[in-house]
Amino acid sequence: VPFFLSILASLLKKKERQSKHKTMWFHRRPAVIALVLTVAATNTSHAFVPASLTSSQNIASKHAHAMSMPTSSEGAKFGHRRTAAANRRRQQLFASYADASAAAAVADESCDVLILGSGPAARAIATLLSSPKCPDGSPSGLDVLMADANFDRAWPPNYGVWEDEWDAINDLYQSFGRTLGDNKCVDRYWSVTDCYFGGSFNIPAEERFRVDRPYCRIDKDALRDVLTLTAEDEDGYRVVRANHISRATSTNLYQPMGTLTHDPDGSTIILQAKDGERTTVRTRLIVDCTGHESDLVLKDDRSKSKPAGFQIAYGALVTVDETDSPDKGQIGPYAKEAMTLFDYRTDHFPEGSDAEKSAERAPTFMYAMPLKDNRIFFEETSLVARPAISFQECKDRCFTRLEHLGIKVVDVEEEEFCYIPMGGPLPAKDQRIVGFGGAAAMVHPSTGYHLCRAMMAAGDVAKAIRTELDQDKSEVNLDVAAAAAYHAMWSPANVRQRNFAVFGGEFLMKQNVEGLRGFFDGFFRLPLEMWGGFLAGWPGLPNNDQHETWTARIWFGLTFVSKLPLQVAAD
Secondary structure (H helix, E strand, C coil), rough: CCCCCCCCHHHHHHHCCCHHHHHHHHHHHHHHHHHHHHHHHHCCCCCCCCCCHHHHHHHHHHHHHHHCCCCHHHHHCCCCCCCHHHHHHHHHHHHHCCCCCHHHHHCCEEEEEEEEEECCCHHHHHHHHHCCCCCCCCCCCEEEHHHEECCCCCCCCCEEHHHHHHHHHHHHHCCCCCCCCCCCCCEECCEEEEEEECCCCCCCCCCCCCEEEEEEEHHHHHHHCCCCCCCCCCCEEEEEEECCCCCECCEEECCCCHHHHHEEEEEEEEEEECCCEEEEEEEEEEECCCCCCCCCCEEECCCCCCCCCCEEEEEEEEEEECCCCCCCCCEEEEEEEEEEEEEEECCCCCCCCHHHHHHHHHHEEEEEEEEECEEEEEEEEEEECCCCCCCCHHHHHHHHHHHHCCCCEEEEEEEEEEEEECCCCCEECCCCCEEEEHHHCCCCCCCCCCHHHHHHHHHHHHHCCCCHCCCCCCCHHHHHHHHHHHHHHHHHHHHHHHHHHHHHHHHHHHHHHHHHHHHHHHHHHCCHHHHHHHHHHCCCCCCCCHHHHHHHHHHHHHHHHHHCCCHHHCC
């Protein structure tokens, strides 16, 4: 730095003697100043640069953005030669930590929290962040903006939940002053749940295993409506129909350059609508709810983790012909009074056929939701596999099973192709972007359940963000706010519980159909609190206390093993 300052001093003296070169000097002066400040900035540590930069770095970023940077040829003339890689690194640094006042001046929109995406996780967290009250007494709702070019698109998946879990979620949202419509979102209720694990371990194929735990089908359109609280609603959130165009290249650095930047006071991001129109948004915090394959949320690479497994399913909402049905209380073997959670039988394939061998090696099960009259939702599902089974395989198996069971489909109202990554690495916690939902790997690694987990987690995450963004605080540190949100999702205790569920998912992926029949037959013979807590797997959901500690999980494991067939337990 002293060396370059001496160069600057000598040039100032030359200016007085060489008035005839005044024009050239004024052309080069900005380049020299930027060069000196750049050298000073590059002597700091870049391993992880927090958004709360020092004043000298803020000055550097101000000059870097306010003037054109010197080219390689200009740098060489002034005795400083940089590589192309060094230039790119310097430009990335300045691009990602821009001057706050300049960024705010060019913004088209501003908000406290920007939510990327508009699925259930996105609308759940937006609903609670903008709510007029908070159970912990933190300040009233934040100014929330939701960004998604497909905001008006219908939600395709069908959602099934345990009744007691949905009741717990209703209670949580009411504590925030929000309502989920007084059970308006429950489309169908079943007082019991059925399973079929016959064909192995001397269990007859026709034997039904009935679980006395009520199950519900969520009306996805009604849920979408109650979680859509736009600016027209009191205490709602605003919407911009556009997507981000950025991609994270390393911690808090993004490409294309300048499309997403952070500074101590917030973030500036460029969004693009389907027609190409761009909107610049200035926000204090960004929550990414765009799913497992987010371009902005980096995964934690400091600890080894298994790659994600995949749940693949083909579903169809159908109308069936009941003309020749001897019992109008049944659709095939499936009782209309019950939701069928698992049918792992394979007797619908010719014995010894390639199709049967394939189904035994890579198992799928039928999931059936009888609706009103002769309407029913069927879904053939691969619980978790790596690599994933194909949609077409699931579809073929679904209709082969229905034909074998004598179920005549007369109309297919809608089809569903379900792809759910399960497990995999957690998000890195030292990044400014807060991942939530699938972007934060919140899907249950053994079961694929996600809706209740995300809606329950939204409560703790909303509390953390609202507390950290409290305007009455003497100093708001946005890096701390992002870290607090991640801690609300993935505290050490939550991570340990998830690791146990990941172990369960890995075990399930090793099993053939016989192993899965034995596994689930033993699983549902446990006390309801034990197996219910494992399926919940999230703080606040019923029975989760049965799995929150290592002692509880060890007791669960020992009890579970005692219920399993010896062949499965030994594996």
